[in-house]
Amino acid sequence: MTGELITKVISAKPGKTVAVFAGIHGNEKAGVMALEKVLKTFQLDAGTAYFVIANPEAVKLNVRFIEKNLNRLFFTSNDGQTTEDERARELMKVLDECDALLDLHGYNGEEDSPFIITDGEGLELASKLDFGYIITGINKAGDGATDCYMTEQKKPGLCLECGSNFHPEKYAALAEKSIYQFLKFYGLVESAPGFDSREQKLFKTGEIAIRQSETFAFDREYQNFDELKSGAVFATDGENKYTAKENEYIIFPRPNQKIGQESFMLVSRINS
Ligand SMILES: [Zn+2]
DSSP states (O other), X not given: OOOTTEEEEEOSSOOOEEEEEEOSSTTOHHHXXXXXXXXXXXXXXXXXXXXXXXXXXXXXXXXSOSSXXXXXXXXXXXXXXXXXXXXXHHHHHHHHHOSEEEEEEEESSXXXXXXXXXXXXXXXXXXXXXXXXXXEOHHHHOTTOHHHHHHHTTOOEEEEEEEETTOHHHHHHHHHHHHHXXXXXXXXXXXXXXXXXXXXXXXXXXXXXXXXXXXXXXSSOOOTTEEOOTTSEEEEETTEEEEOOTTOEEESOOTTOOTTSEEEEEEEEOOO
């Protein structure tokens, strides 16, 4: 299996097969920088590793996507016609060979709160990485993401939100360290930075809001993991008002989306 910007590295020693993706969203550069650096320096001690620049055209143009959000296209019945649909089908073939996936992303905010989205088999590794926040349970809510595709097959898939897209050079080191820890966890490299044991806040996915009208607005500016005030209206979308419940936090607040795209996601804390 080869395709544009898919690097396959095979060790003489048998072992697991894993994939590292970066640039699923072309404007999220920390992972791309980290992956390019790892490819220049690393030594595979066992198994097979795929390193993938997932949406090269979007990376080149520094845009989230060209026609469709690639991270909503990973589902087996995908028969779409865009370049991104084709790329998703090609990358699903790679994932079908893999035991685990690390998918590197970033977020559009200034806050310093890198987080992981994963589920099931991915949680054990997530607990060993240097991230303060973990979100689970997205599989039921948002089909078509790479981590959901893996989770559906009972395989670990971790989406790492490595930090602010506005400062990729600041967060490339975290992405790079995580790649090595991922490869070490699955036995593909012998040396890697030690696993981390920092305190982590665990959240469960709730609603994903799809923009319905021309007039969407939040009541104020939000950042990832801002806690919403219970009982208060925090967003309006045309006639529709969004009222917060107890223990609700906002993720991916995007006030300027097109109709039909995701304006925000809600999560709730499940550990204290
Ligand atoms: Zn992303």
